Amino acid sequence: MAFLHPLIAHIQSVVDLSEEEGKTVLEAYRKKELRKKEFLLQEGEPSNHMRFIEKGCLRSFFLDEDGKEHIQQFGIEDWWINDLYAYLTQSPARLYIQALEPSIVWQVHRERLEELFIQVPAMERFYRLKIQRAYVASQERNMQALYQTAEERYFHFREHYRSIEQRVPQYMIASFLGITPEHLSAIRKK
Amino acid sequence: MAFLHPLIAHIQSVVDLSEEEGKTVLEAYRKKELRKKEFLLQEGEPSNHMRFIEKGCLRSFFLDEDGKEHIQQFGIEDWWINDLYAYLTQSPARLYIQALEPSIVWQVHRERLEELFIQVPAMERFYRLKIQRAYVASQERNMQALYQTAEERYFHFREHYRSIEQRVPQYMIASFLGITPEHLSAIRKK
DNA sequence: CCCCTTTCTTAAGATACCTTAATTTTTTTC
DNA sequence: GAAAAAAATTAAGGTATCTTAAGAAAGGGG
The missing domain is CATH 1.10.10 (Arc Repressor Mutant, subunit A)
Known part of the structure; x- marks a missing residue:
């Protein structure tokens, strides 16, 4: 089946997935193409998806009381980008996510992903490992910002x-x- | 069995565990008691355990080139504390972890925990959820530190x-x- | 290829936070 | 309960970074 879908290839670089499982996973995600400067998420909107970047470059940022932009993250190929706080708490997004180049993103709805975690336990492991690394990187950034x-x-x-x-x-x-x-x-x- | 071990109670507040599974989990952890000012981890040592605080208060910090201490985290009852970077990469710790009060900590070795993730899948989920929250909190702290x-x-x-x-x-x-x-x-x- | 917009640079004055050092207050130890 | 140690405060002078404002350079669309 020569199954080199970038999303699946990426997941397989972290955990094992059978061909069957790869198919199940892929079917859960939807492709989204973005033009340059297009927004994937805006403040106040619900953030119900986990998002993987196949191609392009995006940023997430928030606006302070003075209307000034503060960038939280950049994302490029093979990275994930999201307003994770809003996603987890099901509260309105505080972040904007915007394409800085024409981009291709794959997204899965929270509810579908919860099902996936049960259908394909490797996905639970995959997200644990990804978030673990992201957490360590975030702590690193903290130490830099403070000291x-x-x-x-x-x-x-x-x-x-x-x-x-x-x-x-x-x-x-x-x-x-x-x-x-x-x-x-x-x-x-x- | 009136099984209100603090560690298990904490895990059960996040995911479901059968009594059987609770027992398996508990057997994997070892209790460690610390006197005030005692170190749980010092720079250069291997960091091979995940650690849960049953009682007390601890801090993690690193030393900069000038020998000045910089606190990364505090931990109290029901929190986790670790040099996660060192744990994940199996590199020597850069952090010190020290008790600020007499404390009781439960720790599980990396290898035993990996087994647990397979024996008790709810534990994989538990750690995913914990780290997810920690990650969001860390991002929050970043935004504050920077802006x-x-x-x-x-x-x-x-x-x-x-x-x-x-x-x-x-x-x-x-x-x-x-x-x-x-x-x-x-x-x-x- | 040129115009218009976006991005980058320069510089002066302002502010937040640091360093040092001395003093006071609180906590610990015997 | 007194002495010693640890923690908190005060204040003066210094440095990193910000704000504002203006001009220069680069980039994108017609």
């Missing part, structure tokens, strides 16, 4: 996310790092 | 972790918030 200077955070970002650095505008990287574009520009001058 | 002032972070901490605020010294709260004790003192003066 490193903007310059150190920027160098770390360049080292670890070179592929993203080259695809998104610099002012968005500044936002992701929690600094102003002006300050990032000053750091880069050296 | 809020020290004062805002402190008020948030007081609102959400009153029980911890009352049990740990103020300079440790400052460390957790990523500020100096002097600055926290200044914030409190208002």
Whole structure:
């Protein structure tokens, strides 16, 4: 069946899936194509899907009281992106998710995914492992945000996310790092 | 059997466990008692256990190049505490975990836990759900660290972790918030 | 290829937070 | 209950980062 669907390939890189199971999984997800700048989610909407990025680049961000954007995450090929808080608590989204390039995303509804966890136990394991890693990365970012200077955070970002650095505008990287574009520009001058 | 072991009670508050399964789970964990200031883990040691706090209060922290302590997490009753990065990657711990009060902790070895995930699938689900929540909380903390002032972070901490605020010294709260004790003192003066 | 929009840079003054060091207050120990 | 240790406060001067505002550079659509 030469079953190299990117979503299934990705899942199989983490856990074992029989061909049968792969088929079941794939049928649960729906494809969504996005034009550049199109929103996948906006503040206030329900967030009922888990989302996998097959192709493209997206960002999630929120607006503060002054209407300023703060980027929480970037996502590219083989990553996941979501307002997980809203998804888990079934509350209205606080995040926007927007395509920065034309993108292809696969999404599964919460209810369907809960069924999948029972039908295909490897999927429960898959999500545990994925979230575990995401959690560790998030803790890492915390430690940086709290105890490193903007310059150190920027160098770390360049080292670890070179592929993203080259695809998104610099002012968005500044936002992701929690600094102003002006300050990032000053750091880069050296 | 009046089976109200705190560990099992906690797990059952998240997923269903039969009495049989509860017994299997419990047998996998080992009890560890700690005196005040005793270390559960130190930098450089292997981190091979998942740990549940039955009683007491602990902190995890790392040392920077200047030898200064930076607190990553506090843990009290019914919480989990670990150097998860080291646990997952099987690399030497970068964190210290220390009891701030006399404490009782239950720990399970990685290998035994992997077996448990197969013997008792509800445990896989349990950990997925726990880590999911921890991840969301960590993202939340990130957004605060990056985009809020020290004062805002402190008020948030007081609102959400009153029980911890009352049990740990103020300079440790400052460390957790990523500020100096002097600055926290200044914030409190208002 | 040119115009318009988006992105990046520069610089000056403002603010949040840090460092150091000394003093006071609280907690622990014997 | 006194002495010692740990924790909290105060204040002065310093640094990192922000705000504002303006201009330069780059990019995208017709």
